[in-house]
Amino acid sequence: MIDVYYWPTPNGWKVTIMLEECGMDYTIVPVDIGGGDQFKPEFLRLSPNNRMPAIVDHKPFGGGDPIKMFESGAILEYLAEKSGQFLPNKPADKYKVLQWLHWQMGNLGPMMGNANHFKNYAKDIADDPKQLVYGTKRFVGEVDRLCGVMDAHLSANQYFAGANYSIADMIIWSWACLLERLIDENAWTTYPQLKRWVDEVGERPAVQRGRAAGKELAEQERTEEQEKARRDLLFNQTNDKVRAAREAAAKHTN
16 A cells, blocks of 8 residues: 555645556545645655655555655656566666656646746735746746647657657646646647647546546635735745754654
8 A cells, every 4th residue: 555645736646646557555644734634744754755645555666655745747657666567677668768757847837836826826926926927927928938848849759758658748737637727727738739639648448547536635715814824934935944844843752
């Protein structure tokens, strides 16, 4: 059994989609990132970067004690090796997959996350709306560029690593499916091959189950005051706050 420390966001979906695709048993352990669960001592022992997802595999690949792991890209690589699925063994094919997996981790995820912040959240917390213009233009523009990269690549490939569906597709899809939120409702007409791929991957039953996992967690009703407190927690993290949480975790361990 695998425990998945999770909240229903694109980074969380990556792991639940992979687990559903592999048919692996798992249990969701909610990590309410707007409620501060990521700073709790028990979670920091799993994920020192105070970010979800994280997993604990109680029957790990290779045997031995339970394996604890954070970072979605590393988790998908581990699950692929454990299951023997969605990551080829042949080096040339394997690294076709991994280059796109790391591309998502270093490019698409961070850029879409920042674009989403400036376009859809920061307007509610910024003192001066003019401060948002550059940030929105910068990150939405970068998302546009990255979508062009994906659309061009998919014009010659069915999936990101070629003819076969892989963990690269799972990790990219979890963010790419949200493109309309960041650009506009007509965005897909600009990237027809990306749209073709998003639809094809999104039709997979395991992808649908993985995206739906724990969706009720994010559907809780909150007052305006509670929502403001959540935004402050999510978007005003500092070294001092993280250091205090780590010190508390260390004391709890000792």
